């Protein structure tokens with residue numbers, strides 16, 4: 001059919017005409033000659049196909065980006081297509097939808113991408129130093145060790161979870177933890193809970209830097225007090241708690 005089209009470059013808009021009192025549009029496709037008898041069946045099929053595809057909206061012909069429902073191009077959908085990964089493969093809700101200070105969310109975003117300057121990442125930058133974790137003074141410092149599996153970090157996670165009355169199995173990576181953590185208690189009761197990973201990681205990182213650069217160690221109790229105080233401050237700043245003291249705030253967590 002295309003070979004006998006009158007205008008092979010015709011747009012959709014140019015191939016639609018108006019007719020009747022309601023000004024309805026219909027397809028107006030023209031050929032350079034009448035159809036031969038043996039072409040009638042194919043021509044009928046072509047016109048039926050077109051008739052079933054009458055554009056419902058009147059708008060200008062334009063390019064549509066198929067990867068977005070609204071047809072608008074954006075770099076995120078293109079990037080996800082290039083990576084051939086599902087669009088929700090990154091736990092962004094557990095980072096950017098949490099009522100934490102922005103600088104903390106940005107830091108956690110770097111953690112989730114394994115881009116903070118832990119020992120392994122510093123060595124990738126050709127820095128030479130002793131391969132150890134200053135928190136436990138044993139094995140090498142990686143993101144997942146420092147923030148999850150190190151005995152110091154694990155103790156803090158366990159104490160924090162005990163406050164909520166939750167027991168857990170340590171996930172293999174911080175990335176996985178964020179996926180499983182978000183809205184654990186449901187959408188309405190998880191607003192303080194969602195703050196916990198960011199708060200713990202922020203406290204561990206500050207403690208790690210105090211030990212590294214100021215040669216100052218906090219005891220286990222001081223470390224937990226730093227975490228619970230920070231969580232209380234953030235929760236109060238966003239109006240997530242009605243408690244007026246830290247002890248009553250800690251008690252209220254188990255009631256979530």
Ligand SMILES: [Zn+2]
Pocket residue numbers: 133134135136137138139145146149150151152
């Ligand atoms: Zn360690």
